[in-house]
Amino acid sequence: MDGGGRIHARVVSHTGAEHRRLANKVMEEVLEQANLPFDEISYIIATGYGRMNVPFADRQITELSCHTKGVVSLYPNVRIAIDIGGQDAKGLKISDGKLIDFVMNDKCAAGTGRFLEVIASALGLKVEDLGSISLKSTNKVNISSTCTVFAQQEVISRLSEGAPLEDIVAGLHDAIASRVVKMVKRLKVEPDVVFTGGVAKNVGMVKTMKDNLGCEVSVPEDPLLTGAIGAAILGKEITLKAMAKGEFIPRKERRLEEVTFFK
Amino acid sequence: MSVKNRNKGLTRVREIYQDRSCRVKELKAEGKKVMGYFCIYSVLEMMTALDLVPYRILGDIREPITKADACLPTVVCPFVRSCLDLALKGKYDFLDGVVFGHVCDVGEKTAHIWNIYLNPPYFHFIDTPHTVHKAAVGQHKELLKEFKKTLEAFTEKKITAVGLKKAIKAHNQQRALVRELYELRKPDPPLISGIEALQVMVALVSLPVEEGNELLEQVISEVKQRKDGPQKKPVRLLVWGSIIDDTSLIEMIERLDANLVMDDTCVGSRAYWSGVELTKDPLDGLAYRYLVQLKCPRTFREVTFGETKKDYMADLEGRFGYLRDYAKEWNAKGVILQSVRYCDIHGYEVPGVKDYLDHVGLPNIYIEHSYTEAALAPLRTRVQAFLETLG
Amino acid sequence: MTDEKKKAMNRLQTMYPLRALIDEMYKRSVEAGKAGKPTAWCMVNWWEGDPIVKAMGMETVYPENYGAACAATGAAQAYLDRSDSDGFPTHMCGYARNCIGYTARMMELGEIPPEAPMGGMTKPMLLVGAGTLCDARYKWFQVLGRYLDAPVWMLEIPHPGVREFMMEGVSEHNIKFIVEELREFVTFLERLVGRKMDWDKLEEITDDIIAINRLWFEINELRKVRPCPMHSRDFWTCMNASLYPSGDLKVSLDLYRKMYDEVKSRVDNKIGSVADEKYRLVFAELPPWHSLRFFDQLAERGWNFVIESWAYHPPKPIDLSKVSDPLERIARHTYQWLTGYFENAFNAGEYWGYFAYPYLEYAKDYKCDGAFLHPLLTCRTATNHLMLVHDRLMKKLNVPSLVVEGDIVDLKLFDPVDAMRKAETFEEIMDHYKKVRREKGFDW
């Protein structure tokens, strides 16, 4: 992102176990896309689960703050942001652009994207296809097990009892949505509601979330990037503020080699 | 003076924190009897008065629970399970006896299970009342008389009024010293970190009262002088909730951009804020202090009790007003409400505390942990985000 | 349920009118609410506070029973979710969360929720808490202050199964304590209701309750024979009239009399409560209210549940006729309940711990082949001691236990298929230990 807040390059890549190597790879790609030398980057903020493993980042900020920034930049009137990723689900309460309260679940795969991943693989389906399948459903099957592991077992037996696939998949979507919405309700939901994260790409989930929340939800065109965009904005703000004051900004060395974990 | 000498007290504190039983085992070798007690409702003065060494039973957040599952279900307080687990693994074999108060359901059942499976030479259960009615205080005094009887039978000594008053003075002095220590957390940056403070508190429940007092005096004087105290951080925090007997949670918080300057938790300030009044019959002062003045959610306490109309806010004010005062005096900007998983007595309190803190405008966050180091990792994000909302 | 399933379990005819009393209890309190008469929500308090509240002319309902009712009718889930989104941890007592959710919804609507089972619980004038046995019951009524302006009175009582109570003089000061408590309670109620206590009425109610409990105790004594004439399901249905003494106690007394006669005639004619009694079991603690049909399936396999949780049972009878002060009579009656089941343990010089010992006595007296233990994921109190019970029954009596996790309210936590798989295996185990007991010279 440049000083004017224009985005020049975006990269999304699957996080494996090796956060650090990945961070380097992503950085290389994004620099190549923007066709910039590394040193040109004034400030780098790392966020998300692996934020501690971005050796070249000048600062680490949690995904909650970054998501807030990112979402607000896209939807200035947002009051509630819901982010469902593969690892966790978050609800953010936002008041004039600032994060004032939040809830999150990262204890349990149920109610996260992981839930869908695990079960999709058990059903031999692609996660991307789940949404469209679920929309075909006429009466969704109620999935009683909370734990992903047992929900998977339950799904298999439902199928063996001859329940139609789409109804089960719809049931799964509903299971996540109801869990997340129950959690988010602790924030006292009010519009505008924005839905982000990998799961927000799933049309079925978007529909179920609307049904469960009983209100409209907006989804940015690239729901995976809101956190990164927010981080970039925060980086921009920090830099501009320091420049205005004429302060020197401490920066990490711009190096992309394998670094061993700092201890 | 070398750093080591300058921080002699804190070094001793760390020694004890790392090997809690080291001192009491020495004392046992010298022929003293060591009395394990569970939670803060066991009346320490009565043990001290008989020259017994009270030693608080704590868990070990680093030790996976394996043995306890055979006699306690897994869906109960992991702190209690950990305590029992250590005992079943023989780590509390050096205790000459154990004392349990009726602190909470799990504590109470564990008392019986402990007695059955470990069969200690001395065992006493105080059925501490759960309300603060006048009648309940009288009942509590009667219960302390029984405690006195069994202690005297076990030690074949008598508790004299003089001896008991002496013990009360010693423990009151410890409470006063702890409050003095906490005073040193008021400056910004605090003169002593949350981690160090907790280590001191853990040391105190692992030593005879006099030795604890000496150690406190030493720590207080050296902390006042030292130059290598905590750094200034953007946020000062107050922490409330269930027991914290391991520094890892506090470390997680202080590693982030915050100083933990005050607490209302067990092992922390909770057991030290109120002293015992020296009444004509010392048992009156003890019965009152240990039932009415100790403020743990295990006791039913309602400001509007006995009124025919209920006023929720007045009730909250009466129950949690002290938290606002703590925040004010220690200049804390936010409150971390924390509870170990499956703790009912704290669980029921949470929405009320939140209602109150929101009402008085103190930002707060509730985190629940399962008494394992690992479970802290995901909590870090919550706490950091909370700090970011404050900053 | 298919017909032959119905046949497998032989319900008592006299159970049905007793069951009907519960519906009346809710109806009466709603009407009283409408009529602006004093009403109270009570924790089960083992007759410590009931007679006093009743004598003050208050209509009572019991939110714990309402939790079971909501569970049985499937209404609970919505209330649990509500308490959940109000920020109460989900591991808390299912009854409490159900009650919190219900109250939140009722106060929001400004009236009894239309979907509320049994016609709902009317907004109370008073909350009578009783911590006896469990922390939740100290804390949960206080929590309702978030939604209700009804004052809470907390009844306090010593804890059951405490060995220290066997020390000389302790029981007497315990009784004294309870009486003092109750006196404070009476003065409070007089202020609240603006009416003086009618001591004669109190005495009459107290004696009715004592009579009901004595009869109820005798009925359960009859269950020791083979085949057992009365199944736990009938017990759970009929305990209400003892545990929740509301309405006309003379009616309850009469219904229990009829019940006694029916059970007695079954004993005389060797009629069992299941078609073919193969296994006799003791159940601990709280049943899965939402899945009681599970017991019909077990009945088909010859499982008879012959005795259950002592805490649901009345005190072992003692003579209180000489006690003149009704408050002291109440105190001694309740105190007998909370110590009576342990005396033998302590007299035998055994240390058992609260809740574990009565099951040993039950297993012996009711000749049980096994124990069905039901750990609850949302109730510490009814769960903490079950491992101990399991261990002691085996060590002392060679009676095996079947452990099936579940919950009282949240049916998501009970899996009947898995339970049945364990149950089938358990039959083999009960057979095995029947042999072992014979070899070791036990008489069953």
Next chain:
Amino acid sequence: MAWFMGIDIGSGTSKGVITKDGKPKAYHLLPSGVNYKAVAQKLRQELLAKVDLSPKDISYTVVTGHGAGSIPFGNQQVADIRCCARGINSIFPSVRTVIDIQGMSSQVIRLNEEGQVTNFAVSERCAAGSGRFLEIIANVLRIDLKDIGSLSLRSKHPVAFTTGCAVFGESEAISRVSEGISKEDIVAGAHKALANKISTLLDRVGLEKDCAISGGGGLNTGLIKSVEEKLGIQLLVPPHPQFITALGAAIIAEERQNHQKG
């Protein structure tokens, strides 16, 4: 010439065995997939084909396992725990304790000399106590499940998994990875954690030797090692451990047949 069949429809895989005179003559395994009915029929066909028999040659069939309810054939349904006990008893009569580690749960079963169950403990409704835990860890580390055992054997310093829950375990594994800890140490840690779970199950029912392992877990060398280390005993590992329950079902079929005769 009496033949018997045992069918075990697990939630992950379905196993079938044909026996004669208490000895296994044919084994077959299929992924359970989503249609238990179909897989059971297919399993039967392929089993019969292996010994070149037709359905009528089978005198008695016992079905068991998670999906037993939906099997269209079979003379009787028996709980898998009992089948497992009989199965192991037919191979190792000296075994008094068997640790059965399946995809969805683990159980420790005590049995007497006749192979009757005398006590058992099933892991709680928590995947941490089952083979599923290892699958989850393998999945989050993106390693192939079949390599997980051998990988763990290469570990020098297994990480301590302090959590008791598979999903916690997952996030814990992630945070360990992010601390730069090697996959083998994490996997080995996961094995140790499962071994701990199993030993607490054992604490409930008591360990009496000989002790055997069965179920899919019996194929995992890393798991066997960590259980043996934890318990300080040698585990007997039967041939085809994942078939023990199906085998037991066939044995019970044989018993029932003889019982009916005389």
